[in-house]
Amino acid sequence: MPAPSTSQQNAGTSAPKRKSIGQLLRARDLVTEDQIKQALSSQTTEGHRKLLGEVLIEMGFVTEEQVVEVLAEAYEVPYAKISAKIADPRVAEALPREFLEQQCILPLFLVNGRLTVAVPEPSNVFLIEEIERIAGYSIQIVAATTHDIRQALQSIKPDSDVFVIDDIVDDADSADFSLVEKEVTDLTNLEEVAGHSPVIKLVNYLIYGAVQDAASDIHIEPDDNILRVRYRVDGRLFEKMRPPFQMQAAVVSRIKIMAGLDISERRVPQDGGIHVMLDNRPIDLRVSTMPGNFGEKVVIRIIDNKSTLVSLEKLGFSVETLEQLRTVVHEPNGIVLVTGPTGSGKSTALYAMLNEINSDEVNICTVEDPIEFSLLGVNQFQTNEKANFTFANALRALVRQDPDIIMLGEIRDGETASIATQAALTGHMVLSTLHTNDAASAVTRLINIGVEPYLIAAALRAVLAQRLVRRICNQCKEPTEPSAAIRRTLEAEFGAVDVIYKGVGCSKCRNSGFAGRVGIFELLKPNDQILDVIARDGTLHEIRELAADTGFMPMRADGLQKVKAGLTTVEEVLTATAG
DSSP states (O other): OOOOOHHHHHHTSOOOOOOOHHHHHHHTTSSOHHHHHHHHHHHHHTTOOSOHHHHHHHTTSSOHHHHHHHHHHHTTOOBOOOOGGGSOHHHHTTSOHHHHHHHTOEEEEEETTEEEEEESOTTOHHHHHHHHHHHOSEEEEEEOOHHHHHHHHHHTOOOTTOEEOOOOOOSOOGGGGGGGOSOOOOHHHHHHHHTSHHHHHHHHHHHHHHHHTTOSEEEEEEETTEEEEEEEETTEEEEEEOOOGGGHHHHHHHHHHHHTOOTTOOSSOEEEEEEEEETTEEEEEEEEEEEETTEEEEEEEEEEGGGTOOOGGGGTOOHHHHHHHHHHHTSSSEEEEEEOSTTSSHHHHHHHHHHHHOOTTSOEEEEESSOOSOOTTOEEEEOBGGGTBOHHHHHHHHTTSOOSEEEESOOOSHHHHHHHHHHHHTTOEEEEEEOOSSSTHHHHHHHHTTOOHHHHHHHEEEEEEEEEEEEEOSSSEEEEOOOHHHHHHHHHHHSOOOOEEEEOOOTTTTTSSEEEEEEEEEEEOOOHHHHHHHHTTOOHHHHHHHHHHTTOOOHHHHHHHHHHTTSSOHHHHHHHTOO
16 A cells, blocks of 8 residues: 655645744745735735745745745745756656646656655645556655756656766765676676666765866776776866776666767777767767777767857957958968867867857858867768768868858868869868878978978968867965066066965865966968968978077967966976977
């Protein structure tokens, strides 16, 4: 026989008459008598069919949270600040989706045959009885705001291609890991173990924590009886946690299942992707596995669309560089290249340029691997090596699509470079990236992969080289006296420098003294003399000397300008521009 419902328990108890919502709010000094009278008068004169609490909220006298909290206390039910992260998506299926949205309720979890449901109005006995009838379980209710319930409902919408981050690892004791504390060799068993709750919670927690910490990568690294998890934040790795080593196989299998990889193959590297919803926004995860001495190492690259699209003004350009770059990207044809190592913000810079020139009057097409951000009004194409849809083949087809502006995620080979150059010479603006250490080296790189020097001279409009350096944390930033060596470095650039800044470390920056990153740049915009040198296959030294005569600011000088402005440190700039 099922346990009595909350409504039945309440009905069978001879409780004293409850106070009205107005009296309860007044007893807490949340409203005045005059405000209650105004709300009651509004109910009467304007023909409201709304409850007094709703009217008080609409009039701005109280918040929804205050009203629900008071109701929870009056009806002796818990008040909860809920989100999708504490709700089990499987339990939400106990009630029809349409019913959940219509009544604004959310099943949270099912324990020992009792279903816990969040409701905004705990006094609605008829609704509670209806929930119990449809679900077939006894009901425990908690009070929550309509806003929180609707937000959570949106976050756990079923989608076959999307994993919802539904659980956060609690303060689990060692018993929680007992399911996987054994050597797993049977692949069927491994897939089963990878679906156990502690494994799911741990993987979800790692992803959730990485996004919250603004990490760019998660490293899951097995060693001799050690499983280490590290996050890359602001370009630096730090250890996040050490789960039990026995969980390694199940954790890797769970990630492989989410990424659509083969869990039976552990001898060769694999690559895949995961799309998740977190805090009601999409996040893409690129998964790479590599067999190692003590098990498979996993690296998850996090592409958070929230932080990808920025304007050129917010990237950290000097006024002069920004003006020059804007002039270049608005030219009708030619090639603009962005160079730097992996993780230096090249894609972000390209998206900022596209955002600058995007309009209804131009046809912008991109070829990317992968597409990191969806741009409204831009035609974006994803390469597919297995289908032979390479950068070169995609670009060859793209020039027949009447593009005005073409963005290539990367120029990797001579064929792609030659087609991109021809496109630039036939009236298209081409934006792309190269892996070189500085701006001038982009010219020699193109020559080395097979592009004729005279074609480069005819097509090249500008090369932007960049790095990312850590930004001093604003919460713990303080002036400091520069050392003798640093003082000499700065004085050689600016003359006398009285003070520089550093971060002493605080909870916001994990005691590192840094929070976030800022770009340092150099923009080579070749004049006629430099183009002549390029056309006759001149040396890199000649190009750099001529650039210096035009007022070209090297990346290190731009970085030291940001040191003087208190944005970063000399050590960061020297490290980023070494070599």
